[in-house]
Amino acid sequence: MSSRSAGALLHNWRLKVAALGLAVFFWGLVQTEPRNQETFSSVPIIVEISDTAWTLAAPPDPVEVDLRLGGPAREIIRLAREGTTVRVQLDAVRSADTLVSLRREWVGLGQGTGLTVESMAPANVRISLERTMTRTLPIAVRTRGELPKDLALASPLGLDPREARVRGARSRIESLDSIPLTPFDLGTVGASGVFNVSLDTTGLMGALLVPATTTVGVRLEDVVERVLSGLMILVDSARVGTEVVIDPESIQLRVSGARTVVTAIDPTLLRVWVLPELLRDMAPGEERRVPISIEGVPALATAVPSTDVVTVRRAADFGGGALD
Numbered sequence: 001m002s003s004r005s006a007g008a009l010l011h012n013w014r015l016k017v018a019a020l021g022l023a024v025f026f027w028g029l030v031q032t033e034p035r036n037q038e039t040f041s042s043v044p045i046i047v048e049i050s051d052t053a054w055t056l057a058a059p060p061d062p063v064e065v066d067l068r069l070g071g072p073a074r075e076i077i078r079l080a081r082e083g084t085t086v087r088v089q090l091d092a093v094r095s096a097d098t099l100v101s102l103r104r105e106w107v108g109l110g111q112g113t114g115l116t117v118e119s120m121a122p123a124n125v126r127i128s129l130e131r132t133m134t135r136t137l138p139i140a141v142r143t144r145g146e147l148p149k150d151l152a153l154a155s156p157l158g159l160d161p162r163e164a165r166v167r168g169a170r171s172r173i174e175s176l177d178s179i180p181l182t183p184f185d186l187g188t189v190g191a192s193g194v195f196n197v198s199l200d201t202t203g204l205m206g207a208l209l210v211p212a213t214t215t216v217g218v219r220l221e222d223v224v225e226r227v228l229s230g231l232m233i234l235v236d237s238a239r240v241g242t243e244v245v246i247d248p249e250s251i252q253l254r255v256s257g258a259r260t261v262v263t264a265i266d267p268t269l270l271r272v273w274v275l276p277e278l279l280r281d282m283a284p285g286e287e288r289r290v291p292i293s294i295e296g297v298p299a300l301a302t303a304v305p306s307t308d309v310v311t312v313r314r315a316a317d318f319g320g321g322a323l324d
Contacts, residue, residue, distance in 0.1 A: 168207030
């Protein structure tokens with residue numbers, strides 16, 4: 001051995017001897033730590049299917065098992081705190097109804113923990129499968145809550161993307177006409193913006209959605225109010241079969257909503273009318289109180305009429321006729 005090599009070995013020799021001693025101490029501590037056994041009840045079973053042509057038709061039976069584990073007490077305590085699962089690996093599907101024997105290596109114990117699986121009860125799990133299908137469907141917006149009273153939507157909620165691709169059990173996917181968003185809470189929105197919202201997978205057990213989220217665009221404006229007066233109430237006398245008199249002849253409409261929505265309303269495009277079906281078989285001199293209908297108000301605006309019920313009278317000297 002050269003003097004240089006000997007010098008390297010002797011350099012900081014006290015620290016090296018101390019480190020070696022600590023390593024031996026901890027190794028001995030681990031080796032002498034008593035091994036315990038503990039039963040973990042109700043451990044969830046998770047089924048992972050490699051064959052994408054198949055998916056779960058129902059939860060596994062049973063959905064949980066009891067595990068008997070052995071190993072160092074501290075590792076058992078750790079696992080009890082963190083929790084574990086049994087991940088069934090189904091690489092090939094030979095039948096829609098499969099009985100699988102549970103394997104010990106499917107239990108999540110962590111790396112190098114010293115824990116072992118002593119037993120599993122029950123030892124088998126029944127897995128029901130069905131064929132998958134893939135569809136591209138529109139995304140449906142759902143909302144909850146209300147905007148602040150001084151704000152209103154200036155345009156419908158925007159979506160990007162507007163469609164999602166879903167793959168899952170045929171019995172569930174083929175009956176869908178859309179994929180809903182989780183309800184978007186308008187009560188949390190205080191300004192225009194773009195918000196990420198997850199798609200709702202309720203009832204789509206094991207389905208794969210691409211994308212899993214979409215963005216919702218919100219355009220808000222201050223709320224304004226506008227009063228539209230002199231809107232004549234119309235009635236189709238030809239369909240009623242006789243001439244009638246309406247009281248009042250016109251109404252006032254109080255419209256509120258986002259500024260651009262309300263100011264863009266053209267009063268000449270609004271229609272206030274009485275349904276002819278409500279005036280069938282009126283006798284001479286008869287009066288009826290009937291509701292009015294209003295058309296042409298934008299969907300994002302709120303319209304409140306000065307009255308929503310009018311009096312319709314057939315005069316005694318008006319001639320009657322057969323109704324359609």
